[in-house]
Amino acid sequence: MDTFSDALLSFARGYLGGAIEQYSAFQEQVPSGRMRMEHATGTAWIGDRALRRSGELGTFAEDLTFMWAWAKPDLAGLPGVEHAHRLREIGVQQGILEFAEGLLDFGGFPDPKLAADHLSLIALGVLRARGSMKFNHGGRAYAYLVTDDEEITCAATDPARVGEYLRIAALLLPGDGTRDVLTGYARWHGLTTRPTPDGMELMLPGGHRLIARIDLRDNIIEASMVDPEGASYAPEAAVRQQAQRVAPFVPDGLLAELAPAVAITMGLKGGLLDFAEGLRELERPTSIWDPAQGRFGVAELPELSIAAAEIGRYDRAAQRWDWAENDWAGSQAVRHLAREHGADHLAAAAVDLTRIAPHGENAIDVLSAAAVQLGGAVGWAFVPDGAGYRILALTDERITAPGTDPDLACAVFDAAANLLHPLTDPENRYRTMRELVVGYFRRYGIPTIYVGEPQLLMGHFGLYEVRVEFGVDGAVSRTGFGMIGGALTMNP
Template sequence: MTASFSDQLLTLARPNLAWVCEQLDLFDSLVPAGVVSFDRDEPSVTRSGITLRAHVVGTNALDGTWMWAWANDSYRDSPIAARSGELRELGERTGVPELTEPMPDLNHFPDPRLAADHLLLMCMGLLDARGGAICAVNERGRLFMVVDDPAVPRAEPRPARLTTALRNGAALLPGPALKPVQGWFARHGVDPVYGPGRVEGVLDGGDRVVVTLGDEEVTGVEVTGPGGGAPGCGTAGEQELEGARRSPDAPHRTFPRPLLAVAAREMAFSILRTRAMVQYADDHLAFDGRAPLWDEQAGELRFPGGGLKARRLGSYDAEEGWF
């Protein structure tokens, strides 16, 4: 068993990867990371107080399996699973095994969690979605949603964003770099011109994008204006959400008001004492800027030059977002 998706799925999804990276970059800038919840009947997702139409495509369990929403008893009969059914129909028409198998096993990948993340990006592309969101459910399982709300604009070219998207789109999954580059130009309505190891095209407004290619990577992206100077899209205003529902706390508040009210009273003292601890570690424990190690048995934070007694309050998994 190889550590990859099927050739059928890669062939179908790869042309979308660059523009999906571009779209997701815009989405994440407009809908900041934060608390995520969903309404199965509306259907919608709410992230950082911003509510948008969205649909569940699948779930990823701790055992490394992926279950499509159309096969999941918890979602299959609710409106929120409707678009996952489109993926199954697409898989049946095109012969893609991952889209028609109820519970694909991702354990043959080096990182099953990363494979699930990549599967969400492919779903975004296949469904022409405008964003993606992940919600923690069922004791550390993860639920994957595509956002198809017209309140989220389609990403317009911006020099930094398109450069990153073209590079990442080509590197995301194995295969020729040309396919996601061609897909990106097609997304923006451009008929590109091909040369040895390069693809170039002119965007609306006259900006020129030149992409240089290796076999499986984008080696360079250049964006210039009509006369070879600064590109006009570099000075265009940033896009915005149009008509999305926002709670009074959107988009930046991520903790409940009662918790913030209590924490705020102690925050200044906590910062002061933490600075004092860091200064002590710098003066006496050879602190070199790296995070100390936690010695569970000794009950100490270990610095290069010694330890400080401490009590464990909990743990935080940055990848899963759990405390």
């Protein structure tokens, strides 16, 4: 599949204007926060706020496929999939395969994740729901939710914004359809339209009118507003002002600079396991930290005592990261880089993570992993501490830092990409992921092949070749290795 079907495009256009309007209203009413879904009760949670009459639409996976919730056997019969079932019924009735088939392959779309976003927006409109949500539920995968909670107000027509909503709706999907968008929006709100010599006019509440100029191919040329006194005005400025890009929690440049150090640290686990005999056999070792002596250990191996430096503590309940009160070089290096990139909030003694929920742990794992590498440590350890945990850098000179191999490199790239992905801005994602791969290869002296950029990077490990593939959104989509020249038959 490389585009939506004509049946879906034709059906969806009548709902897009109202869907965009309602989505904007939902965003204004419900602040962002950590999300979760209770399928058994049909309740979605954003932070501490419960949204009743909610459900899962589906999930977008790392293999670029979208699966509807109604197609998941483990969710059968639960209230949390009723919305998805309604869409399936509409799909069957209207002959829309995107609603009626359980698994959709978006790999052929220019931007697969954007296609999933558009499908969820269409679903919001078709269901006439009160709001929709998207959240990262692990790695590079996303879940899409929808809510009909009656506490969410239905959007009313706002003359100051409707022109921009309809302009976006008319341009969102390929093909002709501006008139369908306008007439569909009129039906949504019970308004009237009338043709004009070069387009269409939409009569709005309070005597306002939207006048749309439409070319012969049914594409919108211009949308302007007329007030009750007949004066024209341009309302879009207020909407554009609100759409300004918000600075990411971890600046783009800082994230790209830390990415290689994160990958290298994630590959150091083997050093501790080789040093501590018996540690590999423990399923869930109990970590111990003695700050007075600066020693890390494991309760099940009382003879084990390893020199370490505390990087900081994460408080899950308060969603806060506290840098340790020491001058360890790795922590100081990361905090210095944060200040250089204008991120003083990351260098502060206490870092408030509520703004980035639910990805606060991703942020502190990135900062602490980078500190391990920049401080010259040989490992990483987490020690439970009340409602959170402390993160340590293992500095014991007796531990030998392991090297790398093709299998380990692929595992590192997958794990580090999963950690970094939720923090990356789409405009900067490829830069960060590229630095992750290139920096790791550089650290181990691996010859890097750039000829496939931006879709592919390769590294040569003697007779073996590691292949890292990137999606159209800059994400790491696949890793694998094989004999040099065997790119098409590599181990995934």
